[in-house]
Each structure stands twice: as C-alpha cells, then as structure tokens.
Amino acid sequence: MPTSPSYRSAPLFPSLGEGFFDPVEAARFPERILRFRNQRWAERVGLGSLDAEAWEAHFARFEPLPGNLDRPLALRYHGHQFGTYNARLGDGRGFLFAQLRDAGRGPDDPEKGRLLDLGTKGSGQTPWSRGGDGRLTLKGGVREVLATEMLEALGVSTSKTFSLFETGESLFRGDEPSPTRSSVLVRLNHSHIRFGSFQRHAHLGHKDRLDALLQFSVEHHLPEARAQEGPLPVGFLHEVTRRSAALCASFMAAGFVHGVLNTDNMNITGESFDYGPYRFLPVYDPAFTAAYFDETGLYAFGRQPRTFVWNLARLAEALSPLCPDAAFAPALRAFEPAFVEALHAKFLRRLGLTSNGPEEDEALLDACLGFLQESGVGYDRFFFDWYGGLASAARARRSPVATKYTGTRFVALERAMGGHDPARVELLDDPYFQGDGPCSLLIDEIEAIWSDIAERDDWSAFEAKVERIRRFGALFAD
Numbered sequence: 001m002p003t004s005p006s007y008r009s010a011p012l013f014p015s016l017g018e019g020f021f022d023p024v025e026a027a028r029f030p031e032r033i034l035r036f037r038n039q040r041w042a043e044r045v046g047l048g049s050l051d052a053e054a055w056e057a058h059f060a061r062f063e064p065l066p067g068n069l070d071r072p073l074a075l076r077y078h079g080h081q082f083g084t085y086n087a088r089l090g091d092g093r094g095f096l097f098a099q100l101r102d103a104g105r106g107p108d109d110p111e112k113g114r115l116l117d118l119g120t121k122g123s124g125q126t127p128w129s130r131g132g133d134g135r136l137t138l139k140g141g142v143r144e145v146l147a148t149e150m151l152e153a154l155g156v157s158t159s160k161t162f163s164l165f166e167t168g169e170s171l172f173r174g175d176e177p178s179p180t181r182s183s184v185l186v187r188l189n190h191s192h193i194r195f196g197s198f199q200r201h202a203h204l205g206h207k208d209r210l211d212a213l214l215q216f217s218v219e220h221h222l223p224e225a226r227a228q229e230g231p232l233p234v235g236f237l238h239e240v241t242r243r244s245a246a247l248c249a250s251f252m253a254a255g256f257v258h259g260v261l262n263t264d265n266m267n268i269t270g271e272s273f274d275y276g277p278y279r280f281l282p283v284y285d286p287a288f289t290a291a292y293f294d295e296t297g298l299y300a301f302g303r304q305p306r307t308f309v310w311n312l313a314r315l316a317e318a319l320s321p322l323c324p325d326a327a328f329a330p331a332l333r334a335f336e337p338a339f340v341e342a343l344h345a346k347f348l349r350r351l352g353l354t355s356n357g358p359e360e361d362e363a364l365l366d367a368c369l370g371f372l373q374e375s376g377v378g379y380d381r382f383f384f385d386w387y388g389g390l391a392s393a394a395r396a397r398r399s400p401v402a403t404k405y406t407g408t409r410f411v412a413l414e415r416a417m418g419g420h421d422p423a424r425v426e427l428l429d430d431p432y433f434q435g436d437g438p439c440s441l442l443i444d445e446i447e448a449i450w451s452d453i454a455e456r457d458d459w460s461a462f463e464a465k466v467e468r469i470r471r472f473g474a475l476f477a478d
Contacts, residue, residue: 006103007046009067010115013075013096016216019201019209021073024095026062027124027134029184031168034060035138035459036145036466038162041188044103045116059163059186062123068098074126078203079196079264080314082298087203089196089264090128093135094120096192115220117192118162121274122184135171139450140276141183142462146449147275148187149466150441153473155349156250157243159273160188175292181454190271191221195315196264202318211322217268233323236268238331241312243270245338248308252301253346255281255379259290261299261307263314280441281379284372309335349476352387352427353420360419367416371409377401384438388422390414395433432475439472441465 013021037055042048047065050058057063064070072095078087097118104112121144122136141164151158163186170179193213201210218225218236228235247270251258258265259277267273277291286302294300299307312335316328344361347368348354355361372382378401385396385405396405422428432439449465452458 003066004043004046004049006044007066008101008103009065010099010101011067011069012099012115012216012220013073013117014069016209016212019076019206020197020213021075021096022090022127023071024074024126025124026072026095026120027184029060029165029167029169029182031166032056032060033166033168034163035141035166035183036161036164038160038188041160041162044105045100045188046103055163056165060165060167060184062097062120065098065100065118068100069096072097072120072123074128075192075197076128076200077194077196077264078200079194079262080199080311081260081262081264082294085199085203086264087200088128088130089200091126092129092132093122093124093126095123095126097123097186114190117189118186119189119192120184120186122167122182133171135167135169135182136185137171137173137176138166138181138183139176139454141185142450142453143278143446144185144187144275146441146446146462146465146469147278149469149473150280151250151254151256151272153439153469153476154250154254154256155346155476156254156256157247157269157271159271162186162188187273189267189273190269191217191267192273193217193221193268194264195266195268195311195318196262198315198318199263202321207321210318214319214322221269230327231323233319234327234331237312237316237319237328238334240268240270240315241331241335242338243268244308244312245335246270246342247272248305249339249342249346251304252343253350255284255301257281257288257290257299257301258304259294259299261304261311263311266308266311279443282442283376284369284379305339308339348420348423350383350387351389351417351420352423353389353417354423356419360416364416364420367409367413371413374407374409375404377404378438378440380438380440384433386417387433388425388428389417389420391422391425391428392433400437427475430475432472439468441469 058065074091074095076090079089097120099117102111102114102116125134145161145164148158148161165184167182167184169182171182172178222239225235225239228238257279265274279290281288288301289297347365385399386392449461452461
C-alpha cells in the first residue's frame with residue numbers, strides 16, 4: 001500500500017488484554033460510494049497517497065492498514081445517560097479500526113507523535129448492539145461531517161471526520177422520514193477511552209483492570225498527569241479536568257450544544273466526538289436544547305458547564321477504588337478557574353481582541369452576554385459584526401441588525417470593548433468581513449443541504465458549505 005513515511009502504525013490498545021474489547025467483523029455493504037474524504041488529515045497521518053481503490057478497501061470494507069490491528073475491536077464501557085447508569089453499553093455500531101501516530105504540522109509541533117485512533121460509526125452489529133442494526137443513516141453522516149468541520153474551524157477540540165461512504169442500504173428510523181439512506185463513517189480521535197470506560201471496571205469490581213486502564217491512559221495519552229502532585233489517579237483526574245474545562249469553554253464560545261453529554265460521550269483527552277443531536281445557537285439562550293427528547297433541558301446550552309462537572313465527579317467515583325475519595329476534591333475544584341480562564345481566551349479569540357487581564361476580560365464577557373440576551377442579535381452575527389471590537393463600529397453600523405446595536409446594554413458593551421485592542425488588525429479588511437454575513441451552521445442550513453441530497457442527490461450545497469467553513473477556519477487559524 002502506498003503510504004507516506006509519516007504513516008506510523010501504533011496498535012497499542014490490544015496490549016490491555018482481556019476485558020476491554022471484543023474482536024468483531026465489519027458489515028458487508030451492497031454499495032460503497034465515497035461522499036467525503038478528509039484529504040488534509042489523511043496527509044497529516046501518512047494516508048494521503050491512498051488511491052480511490054485503497055481508500056475504499058480500508059474505509060468501507062475495513063481491510064487492515066499495514067502493521068495495524070488485524071481485526072476491529074468493539075470497545076467495552078458503561079455510562080450515565082441523562083443521569084441514569086447504564087451497564088449495557090459498549091460500541092454497538094462502531095469499532096476501533098486502527099491506531100497511528102500524529103505526524104504533526106512540523107518538526108516543532110507539540111502534537112507530533114501523539115497516539116491517534118481511527119474509529120467507525122455505522123460499521124455493523126457488535127456484541128453491544130442491543131438489538132440495533134449497527135448502521136448509520138446518510139443524513140447522520142452528513143450532519144457529523146458538518147459538525148466536525150465547523151467545530152474545527154471555530155477552534156474546538158473535536159474528532160475529525162476522516163471518511164464517509166454511502167452504503168446502499170435502506171434504514172428505518174423513528175426520527176427521520178423512512179426508509180432512508182445509509183452510510184459508514186470513519187473518524188479520527190486522540191482517544192476513544194471514555195469516562196464510561198473507567199466506570200465499567202469500577203462497577204464490575206475489576207480493580208486490576210481499572211488500574212491497567214489508568215496506567216495505559218497516562219502512558220499513551222496524558223503523560224502530563226505524572227507532573228501533578230499527589231497519587232497518579234489524582235494527577236490523571238486533574239489533567240482530564242483541565243482539558244474538559246477547555247472543551248466546555250470552547251462549546252460556550254462557539255454557541256454549540258452537544259445534545260447528549262453522557263459520561264460515555266466524554267473522553268479522557270478533552271475532545272468532543274460522536275455527534276447525534278446537536279445545534280448551534282441561533283441567538284444567545286441558556287435554555288436552548290439540541291435533542292428533542294431532552295424534555296427537562298438537562299443538557300441545555302447554559303447547563304453544559306454543570307454537566308461537565310457532574311460527569312467529572314462520576315469519573316472520580318470510578319477512580320476511587322485506586323485512591324481515597326477525598327483526594328479527588330482539589331482536582332474537581334480546578335474545573336471552575338480553568339473554565340473561566342479558557343472562556344475568556346475563547347471569547348477574546350472569537351472577537352479578535354487582546355486580553356486586558358482577568359478583571360477587564362470578565363467585564364467584557366459579562367457585557368457581551370448581557371447584550372446578546374437582551375438584544376436577540378444572532379450569535380454568529382454578533383461576532384461577525386464586532387470582530388476587532390470598536391475598530392469594527394463602521395461595519396456594525398452597516399449590519400442588517402444595526403438597529404439592535406442600541407440601548408443601555410450596548411453602551412456598556414462599547415465601554416467594555418474600548419479597553420481591548422484588536423489582536424489581528426490585518427483581518428479587519430479581509431474579504432470575509434466585507435461579505436454578506438457570518439459563516440454559520442444553523443439547523444435550517446443543515447436541513448436545506450440534506451434536502452438537496454435526499455430529493456435530487458445534489459451534493460453541491462454540501463461541498464460548498466464544507467469549503468466555506470474551511471476558508472473561514474483558515475482565516476482564524478493560530
């Protein structure tokens with residue numbers, strides 16, 4: 001197979017041994033029509049030179065990559081789902097397909113050499129399918145591509161959709177007009193080890209496996225945990241907490257609602273992944289939910305920080321057989337200051353402003369949120385109109401929503417913005433900001449893209465949206 005020198009296989013997960021996974025076989029699909037190929041990430045992990053035939057062989061028929069896993073592995077885990085513990089979970093329509101090393105963006109990239117997973121969604125039944133068909137709808141695959149592309153552009157730590165094939169089967173779903181089309185997706189993650197992976201072994205009383213998973217996770221994913229004071233489980237939780245706080249702050253600045261923030265949908269490396277129901281905020285609304293079945297608003301936008309902390313506490317409980325409960329309290333308390341610091345940085349990045357210290361940054365954040373809630377200005381529109389702060393006042397006055405930039409809340413906002421300088425003056429005159437409006441991914445846009453595909457098999461709007469999102473992301477890349 002024509003891989004590049006930057007392809008470095010690293011099939012390490014099997015070293016954990018019995019009790020962590022089940023070898024499985026991929027489904028055989030009647031058709032394999034490539035709908036999305038992430039060439040830029042394929043290049044980064046040494047798989048960019050694969051021709052169309054080899055790409056299909058590995059990411060639709062799941063023939064092993066060179067020197068990698070001989071068979072796919074369905075990972076075992078438990079989890080709290082909407083607050084209720086579920087001991088019947090595990091990879092039910094996906095598996096770990098391969099592990100490899102990140103080639104990074106250059107010789108000095110701190111991410112160079114980190115362990116990465118290639119996992120699947122919609123690849124067939126496993127011992128954990130619980131009666132499901134193990135398949136993924138094509139609409140679900142399209143939605144996941146769009147989610148990961150948009151989140152990556154917004155600077156959120158997220159899985160990367162690596163490949164999407166349409167598979168030629170008809171599926172029946174209660175939340176989509178059926179029969180509907182099918183797909184199989186491959187995603188690239190730093191890790192598929194979930195909070196629920198630890199919960200499983202704690203629940204079953206397997207202290208030896210719990211410790212083995214901790215040692216593996218620290219060695220291969222979070223070596224920074226050894227630099228923390230105290231026992232290794234505490235250092236591990238501290239590092240997971242720090243990364244989770246940064247992820248949560250990214251969600252809030254991006255206006256993103258995950259929808260199903262269960263403990264089995266949170267991983268140890270602080271990446272967002274596994275997108276079912278999700279939404280981006282049309283306007284700032286702490287009560288906004290993504291999942292139609294979230295009737296109590298448990299995972300509403302404004303409750304996401306609380307949910308992260310609750311899930312981290314469940315991880316601490318799972319680690320408690322290895323360390324006294326009380327020892328984890330400082331690590332959990334570290335969430336709030338880490339979250340606040342990250343939220344300031346993420347908001348300033350989206351606004352294109354420099355920091356003026358914690359107090360003035362907090363005042364700016366309060367002014368932004370107060371104005372957004374009172375005015376009803378579109379969330380993405382606000383960041384588009386005011387990128388660069390007061391330096392963008394002329395552009396904001398030409399905005400379609402310029403009449404909303406008034407009132408006492410706006411006066412307070414202008415005063416807070418006045419204390420911050422533009423971070424990147426050269427971007428203020430970029431063609432993006434001279435255009436009609438922000439790059440966004442609201443639900444109506446997704447539904448329109450899917451309508452073209454479902455009704456006419458027209459993928460042009462999907463391809464154009466991915467391209468626009470990537471141009472938008474490149475503009476703000478660090």
